[in-house]
Amino acid sequence: ANEIFDLMEKFAGYGFNKSHAAAYALLAYHTAWLKAHYTAEFFSGNMSVSSDDTDKLKIFHDDATQNFGITFTPPDVNQGEWRFVPTGKKTICYALGAIKGTGQGAIEALVRERKENGPFKSFFDFCARVDRKQVNKRVAEALIKAGAFDALEPHRASLLASVGLAFEYADTLVANADQGGLFDFGDSHAASTNEPELVTAEPWTLKERLSLEKTAIGFYLSGHLFDEAESEVRRFARQRIGDLKDSRDPQVVAGIVSELRVINGARGRVAIFKLDDKSDVIEAVANQDTLDANKDLLKDDELVVITGKVQNDRFSGGLRLNVQQVMSLATARCKFARFVRLQAHGTQLPVAELLREFPARRVPAPQPDLPESVQGLPIRVVVERRTPELSARAELELGDTARVFPSEQALLRCKELMPQASAQVVYGEG
Known part of the structure; x- marks a missing residue:
């Protein structure tokens, strides 16, 4: 009995039977084979399952683009589906269902109308044809911010300003569906069904466009806030975050601030945030004096130039940037x-x-x-x-x-x- 108990005790520490181990090995092999030979389909399936988890989507997206040469075509009301769809061996159409603020019912109604009556010709045509009980103004605004209408009209600011007008136009078409005007002759310019002009609006800057895109998708898809300044920044902050190593010497690093949070530490308030320059992301820590002196700079989506020391973080196992000085690009x-x-x-x-x-x-x-x-x-x-x-x-x-x-x-x-x-x-x- 003691001998049997000793065997049970040893196995209880950590043990797999052969069938369990074999099943996991076979599953790992199948998964790796699919990822190698059907890469676009593999990522499409995984991202569709995780479409409501922004963090996972970002991991899959970066893995696909950086390690497997996959290209994601932006969300498109005339191409996209509820799920991620492979459109080639190396291309995936981004899922309309992964846009925050849409909903499965709205996207399925949109796709159904497109398949039954053909592609949408304009933003006004879209608003007139979709089921507005399913696709409301909030859904239209989310699609605009995500760039889903860029193929029809790239001026996102004007589209967003025209949402109310477009829905009024759609309601007018419904109200006048059975009424004919005195001067309505087919496609005459005098016809009451002519689409109005988009509302004039100041074009968004790159920062505004990408920030709104991030609110809709969860991360930057069509570009990165660091793109605009990268060529200039590399004149003095040559070290990329992806190339940083543990060093006692202060280093100059530039990137975009994200996920900023302020906590109360033993020595006062501490700002913890992520710094991203596209090559990689590093966690940065600033003490209360540095935080108080740079309140206007230390906020999400801001480009900052930081002097600090890079050290190993024993908690995360990665690197941490201890901030000593924060500068704007102008400074x-x-x-x-x-x-x-x-x-x-x-x-x-x-x-x-x-x-x-x-x-x-x-x-x-x-x-x-x-x-x-x-x-x-x-x-x-x-x-x-x-x-x-x-x-x-x-x-x-x-x-x-x-x-x-x-x-x-x-x-x-x-x-x-x-x-x-x-x-x-x-x-x-x-």
């Missing part, structure tokens, strides 16, 4: 760039107006006995003169008083005031 330009270059092209440049609107900023010294610092970049103007006899080029620096704070607003204003000047922030030797 980083002041620290790492040399000057702003403008091309004269034989015309007068309203530099004085630019300097009045965006002067250099004075930053108080951390200690009373130290001088205050100035954040701004000097301006250089390139002047060229060419005649049949000679050619001359000079680059004039306008002096310390002509320093501009190089924010995005300042650079945009520079393009408005001086469209031919080709404003350029110059790093290194320029």
